Amino acid sequence: MLKKTIPILIASFVGFFLILSKFSPGLEEWDSKVSTWFDIVAAFAMVLGATSLLSSHFKKISNKKPGWAYSLITIVAFGGTLIVGLGKIGVPPSFPGYPWSGDYMTEGGAFWWVFNYVYVPLAATMFATLAFYISSAAFRAFRAKNVEASLLLITAVVVLLAQTSSGPMLTEGLPDEYAHFKLENIKGTLINLFNTLGTRAIMIGIALGVVSTSLKVLLGVDRSYLGAD
């Protein structure tokens, strides 16, 4: 009762109230208020997340599991970033006499330095690997094994060629009456017509799926995500 019924009642009340607020201008400010409440709850939950992270890595170190040195690096990085962020190390005060009054991301501060010179390059490196993964995925996806795969291959080649600067040059000699067959126009048709059609159909299905799942959650039809009684 306490573990499932009351949370469902709260979720239903808040959920239906927020749906109503979308149709009532007088209630629309509640949307942002509830978002703020969520942020507050999520901030408290960060303690749980940090505890989980630290405990799992401390266990790896104490048990000397393979790769425990990486856990040590994680803990040192976590602690170091936390200290420079909370301590606002290297951040000049905004008001004289108030040493911690500066913004933690002030340029030149230690946290700013860690973010810009450690985190951003690392994140960019991970993001950059995507280019190679796209190539390997495209290599597998575009193998002309059957009719459908061949169509996919031809479409991809046309769009890719038209995206390049030299692609449109291949068909620029076509007379105006055959302008539809210029590479850039074929690409436009493929993207704006066929691609948009498919995407919109998927979006309609997604919207209906969201409605159905939300109703199941709000009406308590599916309670599996709430845990055991």
Place this chain on the structure above:
Amino acid sequence: MRIIFRSTVLMLMFCGLRILSAQELQPPSNLEVNDVPNDAGVALELKWKLSPDDVEGGQNPVIGYRLERKTDPPDPPPETEGESTSPETEEPQPDEDGFLEIKILVAGTNSHTDENLDPKKNYTYRLTAIGTDDRTSEAVLSIPFSPVVQWINTNKLWFGFLMLVVCGSVVVFIYLAKSGRDLKIRKVAGLEAVEEAVGRATEMGRDVLFIPGIQDINEIQTIAGLIVLNRVAELTAEYDAGLDVPTTRSLVMTTARETVEAAYIKAGRPDLYNPEDIYYLTDEQFGFVAAVSGKMVREKPAACFYMGAFYAESLIFAETANTVGAIQIAGTAMPSQLPFFVAACDYVLIGEEFFAASAYLSGEPQQLGSLKGQDLGKLIGAVLILVGSALFTLSSLFPSSGSYGRLATFLKETLLGS
């Protein structure tokens, strides 16, 4: 004598010209204030008749209008940070009558919407025409007016009606299914393969990796992913396979722990449940990607499930797992990521299939009923698309008959508009 006469005439002419050029501008008139409909009482619409001098090429041109507002009760002075403010940054103050300039409008403007108002206050407006050489007209005053809070947005009534029909059909089918009515649901290959994937992991003695997206618990895709996790965890409990659930949000971690624990209890294997299998890594997208990819390479999971909201990391996960030979099942409602999953995964739940997964896997009749309700929504969507296409085609074929165009506009702007 003649010189004196000429000088007098010239002086009179000069004075006449000065008087003519210094004459006051004629003011605007009929300053009306009306409430803006369908808002939360935060805006007023002002309309007025232009000054008779507001004509192009006139001798005494109006170059603009000064709009001022008096607030009753007055707004509190803005809060300033620090001990002192420089004169350049000082906020403008109301004059002795309590009016504060809010806008200078260009000549020819005869309306303005004043926004960010408070419905608990009265507002009086003062409008003055401005001419060249800093000349101004007499001011025209409005009556005091207070914006009104509207409780129903009439622009959204049709949208609300359509939403009620779709939601109502979902609810009706849920209750029909509960009453024992047989509902036929087509097979979804990706969902049929869930058991196969878990079985494969069991045979290989490796873990099942489940990623419930990278969004927080307020995202419906994350909820849908956790519902699927419940069914997958039931299977891993039954098969005694290892389960690994890295999360990118603390709240998702706590909810996932509850979900998995419930699944293990339901499967009769609470002893196998280990909360540390569900853990938090980081909120940062590429930090999470690095951690999960590294885990994939080191531990080589036999089956990978990606169920939730994904962005650029989708292909990195799917390709990394592909290199370690894992069977992969993905489900997402992010259209931009679907091609990546389709290219790299063995099975993909596209959009609505992902949301249908929980009902499908549970097999509970009331949940299957919700899928039938969705079908009615699709039928309504298809009918509206066909009717709309027909109306727009007819309106372009027969432009002289305005009724097709009006109906098409009604369908687009009113029925399906926001």
